[in-house]
Amino acid sequence: xxxxxxxxxxxxxxxxxxxxxxxxxxxxxxxxxxxxxxxxxxxxxxxxxxxxxxxxxxxxxxxxxxxxxxxxxxxxxxxxxxxxxxxxxxxxxxxxxxxxxxxxxxxxxxxxxxxxxxxxxxxxxxxxxxxxxxxxxxxxxxxxxxxxxxxxxxxxxxxxxxxxxxxxxxxxxxxxxxxxxxxxxxxxxxxxxxxxxxxxxxxxxxxxxxxxxxxxxxxxxxxxxxxxxxxxxxxxxxxxxxxxxxxxxxxxxxxxxxxxxxxxxxxxxxxxxxxxxxxxxxxxxxxxxxxxxxxxxxxxxxxxxxxxxxxxxxxxxxxxxxxxxxxxxxxxxxxxxxxxxxxxxxxxxxxxxxxxxxxxxxxxxxxxxxxxxxxxxxxxxxxxxxxxxxxxxxxxxxxxxxxxxxxxxxxxxxxxxxxxxxxxxxxxxxxxxxxxxxxxxxxxxxxxxxx
Numbered sequence: 001x002x003x004x005x006x007x008x009x010x011x012x013x014x015x016x017x018x019x020x021x022x023x024x025x026x027x028x029x030x031x032x033x034x035x036x037x038x039x040x041x042x043x044x045x046x047x048x049x050x051x052x053x054x055x056x057x058x059x060x061x062x063x064x065x066x067x068x069x070x071x072x073x074x075x076x077x078x079x080x081x082x083x084x085x086x087x088x089x090x091x092x093x094x095x096x097x098x099x100x101x102x103x104x105x106x107x108x109x110x111x112x113x114x115x116x117x118x119x120x121x122x123x124x125x126x127x128x129x130x131x132x133x134x135x136x137x138x139x140x141x142x143x144x145x146x147x148x149x150x151x152x153x154x155x156x157x158x159x160x161x162x163x164x165x166x167x168x169x170x171x172x173x174x175x176x177x178x179x180x181x182x183x184x185x186x187x188x189x190x191x192x193x194x195x196x197x198x199x200x201x202x203x204x205x206x207x208x209x210x211x212x213x214x215x216x217x218x219x220x221x222x223x224x225x226x227x228x229x230x231x232x233x234x235x236x237x238x239x240x241x242x243x244x245x246x247x248x249x250x251x252x253x254x255x256x257x258x259x260x261x262x263x264x265x266x267x268x269x270x271x272x273x274x275x276x277x278x279x280x281x282x283x284x285x286x287x288x289x290x291x292x293x294x295x296x297x298x299x300x301x302x303x304x305x306x307x308x309x310x311x312x313x314x315x316x317x318x319x320x321x322x323x324x325x326x327x328x329x330x331x332x333x334x335x336x337x338x339x340x341x342x343x344x345x346x347x348x349x350x351x352x353x354x355x356x357x358x359x360x361x362x363x364x365x366x367x368x369x370x371x372x373x374x375x376x377x378x379x380x381x382x383x384x385x386x387x388x389x390x391x392x393x394x395x396x397x398x399x400x401x402x403x404x405x406x407x408x409x410x411x412x413x414x415x416x417x418x419x420x421x422x423x424x425x426x427x428x429x430x431x432x433x434x435x436x437x438x439x440x441x442x443x444x445x446x447x448x449x450x451x
Contacts, residue, residue, distance in 0.1 A: 011059050021401055025281055036099065037074060037077075038080055039057075039061065039074075040055070040058075040061060040074055040077055040081070041079070043057035043058050043061065043078075044081055047081070049200045051085050051088070051089055054085055054181075055082060055085055055086065055089075055094075058078045058081060058082040058085070059082070060079045061074065062075055062078055062079065062082070062101075062102075062105070063076060067108050068105065072105075072108060072109060072270055076109070076117070077096075077103065078114065079102065079105075079117055079120075079121075080117075080120060081126040082098065083095060083098065083120060083121050084124065084426045086098070086124065087124040087125070087127045087128060090128050092128045092131045092134050093123050093134075095121055095124055095125050095128075096125070096134065096137075096138050098121060098137065098378050099118065099122075099141075099142070100141075102117070103145070106118075111151060111153065111154065112153075114151070114154065115151075115153060115154040117160070118142060118154060119157065119158075119161075120260060122135065122138060122139065122142075122158075122161060125138060132165060132168065132169055133169075135165050136162065136165050136166065136169065139158050139159075139161055139162035139165060140162065142154075142155075142158045142276065143155055143158050143159055143185055146158060149164055150266070153412075156182060156185065156186060156191070156194060157194065159178060159182055160182060160194065160197055160198055160201060162178065163175045163178045163179045163182065163198075163201055165203075165213065166178070167201070167204065167205050167208065170185065171288065172205060172208065172301070173363070174208055175205055176205055176209075179198060179201060179202050179205065182198055182209065183195070183198055183199070183202065186198055192225045192226075192228055192229045193229060193231075195221075195222075195225045196222050196226050196229075196231065196235060196239075197235070199218050199219070199221045199225060200218075200219070200222050200235075200238055200239065200242060201221035202214075202218040202221075203215045203216075203218035203219045203222065203242055203246075204242065206218060207242075207246065207249075208345075212246070212249060212250070215246060216246060219232060219239070219242055219243060221248060222239055222242075223239060226237050226239060232271060233266045233269065234266070234270055234272060236266055237262075237263045237266030237270075237272070237274070237278075238274075240259045240262040240263035240265075240266065241259070241260065241263035241274065241278055241281075242259075242261030243259040244256045244257070244258075244260040244263060244278075244281060244285075245281070245346055246348065247259060248281070248284070248285060248288075248346070251286045251288075252315075253285040253289045254285070256281070256285050257282055257285035257286070257289075260279075260281045260282045260285065260383065261278075261282060263278040264278035264279050264282060264303070268303065268306075272404070276307040276309070276311050277311070279298075279303070279307055279312065280311050280312065280314075280340075280344075280347070281346065281347075282298065283295050283298060283299070283312070283315040283316075283319065283348075284315065284347055286298065286319070287315070287318060287319050287322055288350055288354065292319040292320075292322045292323045293319075293323060295316060295319035296316065297317060297321070299312050299315075299316055310337065311340050312337075313337070314333070314336075314337035314340035314341050315399075317329075317332075317333035317336065317337060318330065318333050318341070318351065320333075321333050322354065322358065325358065325361060325362065325365075326354075327358055327359060327362055327382065327383075327384075330355060334351070359392060360392070360396060360401060362382065363378070363382070363389075363392065363393065363396065364396075364401065366378055367380055367402070367404075367413065367415055370413075370415060371414070371415050371417075372411075372412055372414050372415070373412065373413050373415075374412050375390050375393070375406075375409055375411050375412065375413055376411060378393075378413070390406065390408075393406060393413055394406055402415065403415070403416040403417075404416055
């Protein structure tokens with residue numbers, strides 16, 4: 001009974017000190033007090049009004065020497081809260097040092113709980129903008145620590161995270177080497193859930209390197225592993241999103257649209273920010289299949305209205321320009337929404353192809369009334385440099401988009417009349433072929449008679 005009173009009294013005194021704003025004294029008092037859930041709640045109450053003091057109180061809880069099961073549970077909650085506050089305050093270096101300071105604590109808790117805490121702190125660092133270099137350094141440190149501590153389960157997950165960060169930093173060679181070793185190791189252990197993640201990473205990496213056959217093989221491996229286990233909806237959405245990207249890359253936009261739709265439904269149900277990108281790629285597929293008129297109806301649908309914003313406005317502007325067959329509006333859309341269109345590698349790749357198609361259609365429409373026209377006149381009508389127009393016309397002639405030739409000396413384009421093929425030639429060849437069959441048949445009959 002006396003011990004119970006001894007535990008309760010510091011908490012009561014701590015409340016009085018907090019109300020009196022004597023937070024430094026409260027922190028010192030908390031260090032001597034036995035950590036309780038109430039002590040933790042008092043620290044959290046202070047995180048909005050005075051995050052510095054909240055951080056100090058949470059650190060006092062973590063530094064308490066006691067290691068009973070109750071204290072370890074409270075410390076786990078304190079770690080989670082401290083990581084959240086440090087992330088909100090954008091104190092990335094303190095999060096990094098926190099992960100180092102917690103290593104003695106990790107020896108007292110189960111390995112699964114350690115993995116959860118480590119990944120949680122790394123996620124907290126990831127929420128702070130501009131910390132990709134720090135995240136890579138942090139992951140490298142944790143990989144070395146897990147190797148020395150022989151924590152293979154955690155090491156594999158941290159290495160997978162490191163490979164993803166390296167890929168985002170365009171360090172493809174190191175990321176590929178890391179993933180190759182990791183895939184071999186995880187397949188031997190038959191950890192299918194982790195294997196799905198790694199195969200998806202490998203697929204994204206090969207796609208970034210423009211190696212589509214290996215990207216498809218990695219995606220097939222991810223699907224095979226996913227079919228053998230229960231896959232969380234977010235991960236299934238990632239598989240569908242990557243499938244749509246690969247099908248769109250192969251110009252199979254209808255199949256790509258269906259995969260993007262599946263991914264959108266999965267992410268939308270989870271309120272995942274990737275839902276808007278799935279919807280954006282759905283609109284891209286509609287534009288690429290000459291169904292630009294459907295873009296407006298998709299955006300104004302119930303699902304589309306939830307994600308109204310600059311990403312969808314960009315696709316709507318492209319769809320309107322394509323419907324009008326207007327290069328000027330298309331270029332204006334690319335300038336206005338440069339961040340959403342040109343800096344998205346998936347959209348940019350397909351819009352480049354779309355721009356070429358639109359340019360060809362406009363050139364064909366302009367040169368149709370002429371048999372001979374100056375290239376400078378076409379350039380003036382198109383609003384494009386003469387060199388660009390001349391290069392595109394020569395490419396179209398070689399691709400047999402129209403019959404003609406470039407007179408570079410005179411600076412003119414000469415368009416030939418479309419010569420209709422004479423039907424007598426294929427008919428003559430067919431007749432000769434039939435006569436040959438008749439002669440062969442008569443030869444066989446005569447040979448039989450002579451025998």
